[in-house]
Amino acid sequence: MGGKTVSIIGLGALGILYGQHLSHALGKDRVKVIVSKERKARYEREGVTLNGEACDFTYVLETDRGNPSDLVIVCTKSLTLESGMNSMKYQVGPETAILSLINGITSENILGARFGQEKVIPTVAIGMDATREGQNVLSKVKGWLQIGADVPEKLDRLNRVKEIFDEAGFPYVVEKDIMLKIWEKFIMNVGVNQVVMVHETTYEGIQTGGAYHEQARAAMHEVVEVAQAEGIPLEETHIQNAFDIIDTVDPQGMPSMRQDGLAKRKTEVALFAGTILEKAKQYDLETPVNKALYQRIKEMEKTF
Template identity: 55%
Template sequence: MKIETVAIVGLGALGILYGHHFTKAIGKDRVRIIVNKERMARYHEQGISFNGEPCDFQYVDETDASLAPADLVILAVKGTQLDEAIETARNQVGPDTTILSVLNGISSEEVIGAAFGGEKVVHCVAQGMDALRTGNDVKSVHIGELRIGLDAPEKQARLDAVAAFFEETGLPHVVEADILHRMWAKFMLNVGVNQVLMVKEGTFRDIHKEGPARELMIAAMREVLPIAQKEGINLTEADLENDLAIIDGLTPLGMPSMRQDGLAKRPSEVELFSGTILKKAKKYGLPAPTNQYLYDQVQAIEAIY
């Protein structure tokens, strides 16, 4: 199950970061960027760069069925683009292909599993990076790390193969003993940071200092805890404190992906965050007024794009 070829769908902040990293590590023949014809033409014409360095990518047309499936597919699109990205990936996925999703939130693995088979999906969380995308250039000082792990023991060989590929390519990663707990902890962080900074139109500095924005963020995060417990995930105040320590380490003038969407007037991932919280809160009869407020605020912002 050795991973020789990787295919990436989604050439944004994270896709460029990983595509560039892998291409430099193992050469472009083993790294495919899967695109439609319009994107291929646009990327060739405009060029893509990482920290100002031009990227030399191998683009593969999504309709090209002549290549053998990739050993590893990485989905790196926004939540709003996942259904389309699954179709883009289709020719790259065979029975032995392993799939990773670097999407935020707790739902993309299930959606991908429904499309391709849950046995192919190794759970993954992207964290610690400070990728800032402006057009086709991504600036990043910290590459962060991919946290990977198993939701079912029978996928061990796939997990081992992904970890070995990351070793080969020098990509920082951690194999988690409890990946679902890790995903919920990151989800809680995004529910607070991403939504509040989109609504408050700020940078990480604005949630570092004590005040209404930080309080709003913590209130939104705290609403995740009882929902996680209902879902069988033992997320506690200690996890919230741990998230706050991570948040306090984020580069003050950086901003989350959702705020970058707001600035670029792109549809945000609000459904992955408060959208998910509100559905689950309703299911369990739990209150979530702060997430309702943030959801409404984001809807109002997006209504006037």
């Protein structure tokens, strides 16, 4: 197997979207989708498609103790991160770089505690509209990854990730202040994902203004207050930046939380409003919009 290798952990919408790009660009022998024995049998039996095109992935069992990968991309949900880390343990070696595409602001620290903080390159997945329907993912906009080194010691590892992405023609941007970018994505998740979920709408519901749009904006404002208390230079202008990005995606698309709701799966509300409520308590801040969103989503989950 020549060239640097990539492992994909979690074959949801992003795992399929980016796994397909990397497999096409680098060759399927260099891109491994790490799975359990049961999932391998199901994927090979039922197939996986992107916009109707079959994905010819190389499935590798999580028990395989072969050579570790140069890059591991974690595409699980936050609720399944623990099992994802168990699946990827044999893919992580001393020089491996780990990227997390999980929403929120906590997964990097969790991965770093397990595998070493020096291996984790902070990452934000932005601008995509991938929606999974069964074993097929629909996507009109691929989006891009924002990556960066939060400490100088990670610059060499970051450069190795850049080399892989450059070879693959993979969409990415290196950000000087990657932690700010993580909070910028977080502000979008807190406002957009939760409001679309609560009102059972699509992106169109918040793109067009009106009550849903204003509720999302108010939820984002509370994130700004919490971020500033944490020393993160998030500002009101970042709220409009988030809406500018959302306005570019398919109006009939839906964020991951709404997709979870439709599938009757537990959502990542603890990752969004739950995190804000916890941090607001720490800083003695009032966050009534996120409190209301949290309570409503938890009520909806009881019907699943």
